[in-house]
Amino acid sequence: MTQRNVAIAIQDSPFARKLAAFVRLSQSDLSVMSEIYQRRRRFSVGVDMIHQGQSGQSAFVLASGWACSYKILPGGTRQIVDFQIPGDFLGLRSVLFRTADHNVEPITPVQASEVTQHDLLDAFARTPRLATAVLWAASRDEAMVVEHLVDLGRRSAAERMAHFMLEMGARLRLVGIGDRTGYACPLSQYLLADALGLSAVHVNRVLRELRESGLLTFQKGRVVFDDHDALVELAGFDRAYLDHDGPLLI
Amino acid sequence: MTQRNVAIAIQDSPFARKLAAFVRLSQSDLSVMSEIYQRRRRFSVGVDMIHQGQSGQSAFVLASGWACSYKILPGGTRQIVDFQIPGDFLGLRSVLFRTADHNVEPITPVQASEVTQHDLLDAFARTPRLATAVLWAASRDEAMVVEHLVDLGRRSAAERMAHFMLEMGARLRLVGIGDRTGYACPLSQYLLADALGLSAVHVNRVLRELRESGLLTFQKGRVVFDDHDALVELAGFDRAYLDHDGPLLI
DNA sequence: GACCTCTGCTGATCCAGATCAGCCCGCACC
DNA sequence: GGTGCGGGCTGATCTGGATCAGCAGAGGTC
Incomplete structure (x- = not known):
């Protein structure tokens, strides 16, 4: 495969598409990325990809499948922080902090590219634009976590649920999965409960x-969104935090 | 002031101290920082430093005082996402996303150094190590937001309060304010309520x-921490997400 | 075919925390 | 020296969602 072909292949990946919304990636940025993107690993449901408290962990770029990141509390309950879908970069903090402060677990069978600490620091040193792009992606993740915080702090159960479903819909559409009418969703009501800070019983209701x-x-x-507009209204959903208007770094 | 003196001055700032925990900053990193750090602005209580929905905003490095970042919901309630103390970098997302997705407001009179979009992108291009350091600082902020998410999702009101107070204590000690016994805290019970997702009445109780x-x-x-150990026990507080063990980037 | 586990679903009851209403104090302001 | 008004503080009442308990179907596995 020639350099040029590789670059074309990586450009079509959901991950590169996402970063390209922020920076115009150079040929060398792309080849650094595609190098990493080749090395695929598979994970099956229930096998942790990242384990809270352990050090020397890698980060991953999700190529296919869904995963979730969560924290376990002393007491056994857990809080799901976010779900990861194809194109998402996960476990960044576990690399930057040396020891992971959360777990990541596949919800469906997953294919992901491993990014070691060395890969990451090396890529940053070689291609500063890529570092800025990753900073942007991390900030976008933070914006989502903030929105979840608002969910838990100030929205009722129904509003939360509506907001969550709309957000996942919007995210999936950005990477070409699902459409305005709805999407395939592999989550159980128990997973929803742990994400939304509710009991499974109440999620059902x-x-x-x-x-x-x-x-x-x-x-x-x-x-299925039976009434998209009414949902947006109910949830107070403003998708501004998900998509931004063209590359900031040219 | 000579280059060397400037570098020494900036090294003692809470901001540089924080970043230095992660990367060993070079002389040129420091001089880029100190250039920015000179330009101080003052803000009084109640005057927004960053305004949700507006674009072309700057970021700031807090030199003195406390601020809070929050979101307003349609309906008028608000959720405080985090409080900022000296040394904190705030408004990063409002620069990277061009338009701000949250508000930042001083709680006490504030002195802060302005960092424009141009400053930031320029600094990243010139000193990639600094970009990595800012990425690290942003990740640390995200870790705090995640911990707040767990607070709201899975901790009782008393546990939340304990956790919050311990976290602020630990953060303040890292920048040399307060000690193991307690700290000066300018927050009203209303602010605590908006941060912890409770009513002011319940905060009081x-x-x-x-x-x-x-x-x-x-x-x-x-x-005042009357029984620090019991608080840690109650809150399930693990300060691992706040401090890490020595620079990752040498 | 018997058994187990996972997930969805439902009714009955309970309780943490919201909401409503109001008092008290210090302090800025005219 | 009245008069707001932003805090802190409290009692009474209400309610959203938790908890407890249990049923039903769909796989999986021996």
Whole structure:
């Protein structure tokens, strides 16, 4: 494969597409990325990709499948911080902090490219634009976590659920999965509960309410927006934090 | 002032001290920083430093005083995402995303150094190590937001309060304010309520409970840890996410 | 075919924390 | 010296969501 071909291949990956929304990536940026992107690993459901408290962990770029990052509390309960979908960069903090402050676990079978601490620091030294791009991607993740914080702090259960479903819909559409009408969603009600800070029982009831009021249906692994506008209204959803207007770094 | 003197001055700032925990900063990194650090602006209480939805905003390095970053929901309630103390870098996302997705407001009179979009991108291009350091600082902020998310999702009101007070204590000690016994805290119970996702009434009751059970006293602008170990136990507080073990980038 | 586990679903009851209403104090301001 | 008003503080009441308990179907596995 020639250099040029490699660069074309990587350009089409969801990860590169996401970064390109922020910086115009040079040929050398792309080849550094594609080098990393080649090395694929597979993970099966339930096997931690990153383990809280352990050091020397790698980061990953998700190529296919869904994962979730979460924290376990003394007491056994857990809080899911976010779900990762194809194109997402995960475990950055576990590399920068040497020891991981959270877990990451696949929800479906996952394919991911491993990025070691050495890869990362090396890539930053060689291609500063890439470092800035990763900083941007990390900031976008932080914006999502902040939005989840608002969910838990100030939105009711139904608003939270609506907001979450809309956010996942928007994120998936950005990487070419799903459309305005809905998307395939491999999450169980238990996972939703741990993410939204609710009990599984209550998640079930909220989903029923949303279904019966004709807003949203989540059944058999598929989310359908029955009334997109009403959902946006209910959740106070403003997708500004997800997409930005063209590259900042030319 | 000679180059060397400037470098020495900036090295003692809380901001540089924080970054130095992660990367060994070179002479040129320091001089880029000190250039920015000279330009001080003052803000008084209640005047937004960063305004949600507006574009072309700057970031700031806090030199003195406390600020808070928050989001307003349609409906008027707000959620405080975090408080900023001296040495903190704030508004990074408002620069990287061109338009701000949150507000930042001083809680006490504030002195801060302005960092424009141009400053930031320029500094990154000139000193990649600094870019990595800022990435690290941003990740540390994200780790704090994640911990707040866990607070709201899975901790009871008393646990939340304990966790929050311990976290602020640890952060303040890192920049040389306060000690193991307690610290000066300019927050009102209303601010605490907006940060912890509680009502002000309930904040008051929780504070009384903690006081009466001999764990923590917050009165007249001062937080006193009456039983630090019991607080850590109650909150499940693990300060690993705040301090890391020596520079990663040599 | 018996058994287990996972997930979705439901009713009954309980409780942490919200909401409503109001008092008290210090202090800025005219 | 009245008059706001921003805090802190408190009692009474209400409620969203947790908890407890249990059923049903769909796989998986021996």
